[in-house]
Amino acid sequence: MQKELLSYIAGFLDGDGCVMAQLVHRKDYRLGYQIRLSIVFYQKEQNVQFLEWLKTKLVYGYIRRRNDGMAEYTIVGADYTAKILKKLLPYLRLKRKLAEIVLEISKMPKKITPEDLLKYSELVDLTAKYTYSKKRTNTKSVVEDYFKKHKILSP
Amino acid sequence: MQKELLSYIAGFLDGDGCVMAQLVHRKDYRLGYQIRLSIVFYQKEQNVQFLEWLKTKLVYGYIRRRNDGMAEYTIVGADYTAKILKKLLPYLRLKRKLAEIVLEISKMPKKITPEDLLKYSELVDLTAKYTYSKKRTNTKSVVEDYFKKHKILSP
Numbered sequence: 001m002q003k004e005l006l007s008y009i010a011g012f013l014d015g016d017g018c019v020m021a022q023l024v025h026r027k028d029y030r031l032g033y034q035i036r037l038s039i040v041f042y043q044k045e046q047n048v049q050f051l052e053w054l055k056t057k058l059v060y061g062y063i064r065r066r067n068d069g070m071a072e073y074t075i076v077g078a079d080y081t082a083k084i085l086k087k088l089l090p091y092l093r094l095k096r097k098l099a100e101i102v103l104e105i106s107k108m109p110k111k112i113t114p115e116d117l118l119k120y121s122e123l124v125d126l127t128a129k130y131t132y133s134k135k136r137t138n139t140k141s142v143v144e145d146y147f148k149k150h151k152i153l154s155p
Numbered sequence: 156m157q158k159e160l161l162s163y164i165a166g167f168l169d170g171d172g173c174v175m176a177q178l179v180h181r182k183d184y185r186l187g188y189q190i191r192l193s194i195v196f197y198q199k200e201q202n203v204q205f206l207e208w209l210k211t212k213l214v215y216g217y218i219r220r221r222n223d224g225m226a227e228y229t230i231v232g233a234d235y236t237a238k239i240l241k242k243l244l245p246y247l248r249l250k251r252k253l254a255e256i257v258l259e260i261s262k263m264p265k266k267i268t269p270e271d272l273l274k275y276s277e278l279v280d281l282t283a284k285y286t287y288s289k290k291r292t293n294t295k296s297v298v299e300d301y302f303k304k305h306k307i308l309s310p
Contacts, residue, residue, distance in 0.1 A: 007159040011166025050249055094205055
C-alpha cells in the first residue's frame with residue numbers, strides 16, 4: 001500500500017477506530033480463557049461504502065450491518081490484527097503505544113501454556129490504560145482465579 | 156505540508172473531526188445573522204498534546220481545555236477554515252462533499268447583501284445533511300423571517 005493511503009488509514013484509526021485486546025471466557029478451552037485481538041471501525045450505515053472501501057485496502061475482516069443504524073468493520077485474530085497494525089504503526093500517533101502492546105501480545109504462542117497466558121493477560125490489562133475502557137470484567141486476576149479453581153497452574 | 160501528513164490529518168478529520176457551517180444570531184449585525192465556518196477537533200484532555208501537535212501543522216485556531224475533561228482545538232472563520240480545507244480536500248473521503256460545500260460558502264463576500272446571505276444560508280442548510288445535525292435552530296427560513304420582520308429585504 002502507498003504511504004499516503006497508510007497515513008490516511010492511520011489518521012482515521014487514530015480518530016475513530018478501535019484497537020482491542022480482550023480476555024474472552026471459553027468454556028470449551030483448555031485454559032478457560034482466550035486472548036482476542038481485534039481492530040474495529042464503526043460508521044453510520046449510510047457510510048457503509050466507506051467501510052467497504054477500507055476493507056478492499058486492509059483485505060482481512062468482515063463488515064456487519066447492525067440493527068441500530070450502524071455498520072461495523074471488524075478484523076479479528078492475532079495474525080490479521082498484527083499484519084495490519086505493523087503496516088500502520090509508523091503512521092499512528094494517538095494509538096501507537098496501544099498498537100505496540102497489541103503487537104507484543106500478537107506474538108503469543110498458538111498453543112499457549114498457563115504461565116504464558118498469565119504473562120500476556122498482564123499486557124491485555126495494560127491496554128485498558130490506552131483504550132479508556134471503563135468496565136473490564138476479564139482481567140489477569142480473573143484468569144488467575146480460574147486457574148486456581150480448576151487447578152490449572154500447578155505450584 | 157507533506158502529502159503523508161495531509162493524508163493523516165484528512166483521515167483523522169474524517170474519523171473524529173467536525174467541519175461546521177452555522178448561522179449565528181448577532182444582535183449588533185446589520186443583517187442579524189452571520190455565517191460561521193469552523194473546524195473542530197475534540198480529545199480527552201490527556202491527549203491535549205496531540206491537539207497541540209496538530210496546531211503546529213494547521214497553524215490557525217486555538218486550543219481550549221473545557222471543564223469536563225475534554226480539550227478542543229477550534230479553527231473559526233471563513234478564511235482560516237478555507238485555507239485548511241483546500242489543503243485537505245484531495246485526501247478527504249467521508250467529509251469531502253461537506254468540505255466542498257463549506258469551501259463554496261467561504262467565497263461569500265465580506266460585506267454581504269441580504270440576498271447573498273439568503274443564498275449562502277441555503278448552502279448552510281445543505282451542510283446539515285452531511286453533518287447529521289439533529290437540531291438546527293437557525294436556518295435560511297429563520298433568516299428570511301428576520302428579514303421580513305425587520306424589513307431588511309425590500310421587494
